[in-house]
Amino acid sequence: MMKVISVVGYKKSGKTALVSALVRELSGFGAVGTVKHMGEQRLNPEETDTGRHFDAGADMVIGITGSELVSFSRDSNLEDSLDMLCDRGLDFAVVEGFKDSKLPKIALGNLEGVSNVIMRLPENTDIHEELTASLVGMALAQPDRYTLDALIKKIRKNLTIRKVGAIGTFTGIVRELAGEEKTARLEFEKYEPEASKALDKIRDEIKQKEGILEVLIHHKTGVIEAGEDIVYIVIASAHRTELFPALSEAIERVKAEAPIWKKEFTEKEEFWVHDREHT
Template structure:
């Protein structure tokens, strides 16, 4: 799922830009949106769903309408943030997410006007911009160039959509996470850097070579970069195979080859120190 955020001052035209993007991106795939709505409450205490929430429910889902007229669903959850919302859209298998607001995030941003103090601005629009066809096409091109965001659920859905999985007897997954405790050492986070485009080429080669093995129908690999906190996910591997024996062998080979062959470097942050793991391994050998 490709993600873009549109940020600007209040009444700067953010919604018009978002609407133009959604209309045009829908020609390339499915689109979801997220909007920062300030402090307004959509689930006041006097409503039935509000009473459920105040009684201690962690998630409340309201459904309106009927099967004849069509239904709408709204979910209220405690302790959720922008990352959770993006993962929710990604889990649904959407191709694009357009975010309105959240100028403090690290998402790639289209900034409107002279808005300052925001990071990762990939394009800046003047205030009161006319969203003509040529400009909108340029913005769509920027969105299409953004890196893909994946969740494990999104990868599984992608595998299931592949017609070749009609021959599958099993789908298996591997999730690598940041280990917090290793002996007496406590790791708070890891930082990953990819040497591109070589890293992506190596991952693609591993995928294609595994798919040539007997019984292996599909292989998807996604390795995250940047800072990943203890307990969070690092890498996903999804394999569809005709039989479980072939599947388990492919999963094991995939992660072993990623660690050995892909130019992806890991920096570890413990309570005592921080270090690049490949540098330490090189000195120890």
């Protein structure tokens, strides 16, 4: 799991200083990654060897020195960058910039037109111990971000891994085409805390089955576009014969027992699926 927080503000407002202070403090709680909006400047110029590789049409170029690894890729965005950090098993991501994102934000100065601001501070604010403690508390309170790779890494770090003979995963995605209907996106809303309690119950009960060593379940909320992931289930078992029935039971129970409502947006209409199934 990874917690994400963003720092936004105008140029020379003290964003980098605040991000650096936050990274220093959060590193005491876990591994930290950062993402910075760099504008239009080019970090991989054409006169370098890696720049020539990139300009020749490579979709991704990785440069390795004696102490650093840097990757350059095409058509990446903020969400891709955060998923890359999460895939690496990092605990925190601190984002500098991207004021138009939906991320929780610490806003510096009188920056307007930004959403999800959880704290406002003066430009070039004095960074003292009390402030950094407050910022760390805010970061720790943010919702967890997961990727499938991050969940698999979590299982591999489990002390029971020496007993594991198989790891199986289930990924539910937004199906775009169903017959002649075309779904543009889905919106999921959890009824909390009951939804989390239901997922924990499913996880705990399946984990009690013979040969099942670990069960992880993550169901996303909010708007999810066609083709994107909705739910991840990762199960570790001693043998493969125990694995597949447990995976099947887990997803069927998530759909049946967890109070997670689904709104569907098609080309013609939008509707809550729960309402339609009970009419």
